[in-house]
Amino acid sequence: MLTTPQLITRIHELNPSADLRWLAQFSRESLQQYLDHLETTQEPRGTTWRRPDGSPVLVTRKPAA
Secondary structure, three states: OOOHHHHHHHHHHHOOOOOHHHHOOOOHHHHHHHHHHHHHHOOOOOOOOOOOOOOOOOOOOOOOO
16 A cells, blocks of 8 residues: 555656645545546556446536526
8 A cells, every 4th residue: 555655656657747735635545546547547448447436427517607
């Protein structure tokens, strides 16, 4: 299991535009989930991905006005 600083470093390697200070605001669990997502995007198209438990299938929002 990676530590929070290790997760931030690995995320930054895959997504250099992610600001290190911004990433430091998130929990270790959130960072791990984001890293898992980034690593999945490195796989060939059509690779199986399993949605995390408790994660909604579809997310919507209503316009402000």
